[in-house]
Amino acid sequence: MATVTPARGARQPQQERSRATRRRLLEAAISCLADHGWSGSTVSVVAERAGVSRGAAQHHFRTREDLFTAAVEHVAEMRQRAVQAVADNLPPPGSRARTRIIVEELVGLYTGPLFRAALHLWVAAGDEAQLRERVTALEARVGREAHRTAVALLAADETVPGVRETVQGLLDMARGLGLANLLTDDSARRERVVSQWSRILDGVLNPVTG
Amino acid sequence: MATVTPARGARQPQQERSRATRRRLLEAAISCLADHGWSGSTVSVVAERAGVSRGAAQHHFRTREDLFTAAVEHVAEMRQRAVQAVADNLPPPGSRARTRIIVEELVGLYTGPLFRAALHLWVAAGDEAQLRERVTALEARVGREAHRTAVALLAADETVPGVRETVQGLLDMARGLGLANLLTDDSARRERVVSQWSRILDGVLNPVTG
Numbered sequence: 001m002a003t004v005t006p007a008r009g010a011r012q013p014q015q016e017r018s019r020a021t022r023r024r025l026l027e028a029a030i031s032c033l034a035d036h037g038w039s040g041s042t043v044s045v046v047a048e049r050a051g052v053s054r055g056a057a058q059h060h061f062r063t064r065e066d067l068f069t070a071a072v073e074h075v076a077e078m079r080q081r082a083v084q085a086v087a088d089n090l091p092p093p094g095s096r097a098r099t100r101i102i103v104e105e106l107v108g109l110y111t112g113p114l115f116r117a118a119l120h121l122w123v124a125a126g127d128e129a130q131l132r133e134r135v136t137a138l139e140a141r142v143g144r145e146a147h148r149t150a151v152a153l154l155a156a157d158e159t160v161p162g163v164r165e166t167v168q169g170l171l172d173m174a175r176g177l178g179l180a181n182l183l184t185d186d187s188a189r190r191e192r193v194v195s196q197w198s199r200i201l202d203g204v205l206n207p208v209t210g
Numbered sequence: 211m212a213t214v215t216p217a218r219g220a221r222q223p224q225q226e227r228s229r230a231t232r233r234r235l236l237e238a239a240i241s242c243l244a245d246h247g248w249s250g251s252t253v254s255v256v257a258e259r260a261g262v263s264r265g266a267a268q269h270h271f272r273t274r275e276d277l278f279t280a281a282v283e284h285v286a287e288m289r290q291r292a293v294q295a296v297a298d299n300l301p302p303p304g305s306r307a308r309t310r311i312i313v314e315e316l317v318g319l320y321t322g323p324l325f326r327a328a329l330h331l332w333v334a335a336g337d338e339a340q341l342r343e344r345v346t347a348l349e350a351r352v353g354r355e356a357h358r359t360a361v362a363l364l365a366a367d368e369t370v371p372g373v374r375e376t377v378q379g380l381l382d383m384a385r386g387l388g389l390a391n392l393l394t395d396d397s398a399r400r401e402r403v404v405s406q407w408s409r410i411l412d413g414v415l416n417p418v419t420g
Contacts, residue, residue, distance in 0.1 A: 037337050039249055116336065122392055123333045126326065127247050136393045143390075165406035172403060175389050176382035180353075182332055183346045193382060196375035200414055 022060050024050040029071035033117035038124035043067055069134045072121055075114045076142045080149050083109060093155050094206045100198040102153045106171065107194055109146060110178030118142075119182070146171055156205055166204055173197065232270050234260040239281035243327035248334035253277055278331055279344045285324045286352045290359050293319060303365050304416045310408040312363045316381065317404055319356060320388030328352075329392070356381055366415055376414055383407060 028050035032041045043064050047057035061067035083105045091098040109115070118139075125135035150167050151158060158164045177193065180186045238260035242251045253274050257267035271277035293315045301308040319325070328349075335345035360377050361368060368374045387403065390396045 119333060123330060125393055132393060162406045165402045169383055169403045169407040172386035172390060173379055173383040176386035179385050183335055183342060192375045193379045196372045197379045204410055
């Protein structure tokens with residue numbers, strides 16, 4: 001074992017450095033996409049923004065498509081984990097206050113730089129066959145995960161007819177609110193819509209307490 | 211009057227031809243934007259698609275921004291008028307079937323080539339200050355008009371607290387459904403969401419009959 005230990009010791013920091021580089025690249029890719037769109041986002045631009053050499057960037061991501069789809073997936077996962085973490089500090093199930101906080105959190109998934117970046121990727125994918133397939137699969141995965149998070153947080157019983165579609169419509173509304181926030185700060189109007197639809201949703205999902 | 215009549219007669223067909231040329235340009239601009247995005251959509255490309263000389267195109271629209279914002283506004287107006295026309299053949303007010311048809315029509319505003327074109331313009335406007343101001347104003351006008359149409363068709367009483375936000379959230383959902391339809395045919399899922407949310411909306415707006 002003595003001969004293995006130094007090698008493992010040396011490899012570990014290197015693996016950590018490699019992971020840190022990868023994370024820097026992914027985060028730079030998102031802000032680059034949000035700021036400059038797909039046409040202005042190349043591996044070189046992202047590498048420079050991340051303070052990483054082009055060669056190192058290409059060691060991590062072979063193609064531009066690899067880098068940007070990985071970036072959207074990584075940041076979406078982090079955002080969803082943050083929303084899931086909110087679950088620990090929620091008011092009791094079935095209360096209106098709980099529903100309101102959950103809807104706010106779900107809508108929050110679609111109103112930041114991540115959504116702006118993902119939107120650039122979606123729109124570009126509409127024109128580029130190569131990107132389209134990747135983004136379609138990515139969008140399906142991220143969408144499924146958002147749905148699972150919403151169902152868990154809302155404690156929605158999907159065996160009840162209509163509940164699945166109620167949650168889906170809520171996530172569609174969240175995406176639409178993200179779109180409305182693209183060019184202007186829509187937060188004041190959004191807050192009122194979220195408040196009203198939380199009330200409606202609470203009445204539908206928790207008819208006794210709602 | 212006899213000296214005026216021939217001149218008016220000559221001018222009228224010319225005005226009609228001019229209007230027809232303008233309409234051809236606007237429609238070509240929408241399909242061009244939907245197919246090739248903002249970066250691939252220039253006045254020349256649109257003129258060629260419309261079978262109009264570049265000079266004639268520039269006689270109608272001085273700048274690229276003029277052409278594309280006018281195009282989205284024109285087609286949005288036509289679509290909204292088509293939705294309003296549906297009102298003549300609706301089941302009686304307050305019925306669930308009526309609400310369902312109206313929601314379908316409103317969602318239809320956001321799921322065709324017009325929405326795809328508008329989305330390209332929005333995303334491009336996020337990166338270009340000159341375009342941004344124009345598109346923000348356009349988006350506000352088109353959004354207001356869609357809201358007015360929705361309120362009228364649903365016979366929604368906006369003096370009742372929450373009704374305005376209920377209708378707004380519905381239109382946000384419609385936009386989100388448009389987004390979900392961007393890369394794949396989402397019509398089967400959309401139909402289920404529309405059906406469920408029509409039921410919810412009907413219960414909120416028409417609590418007695420719903």
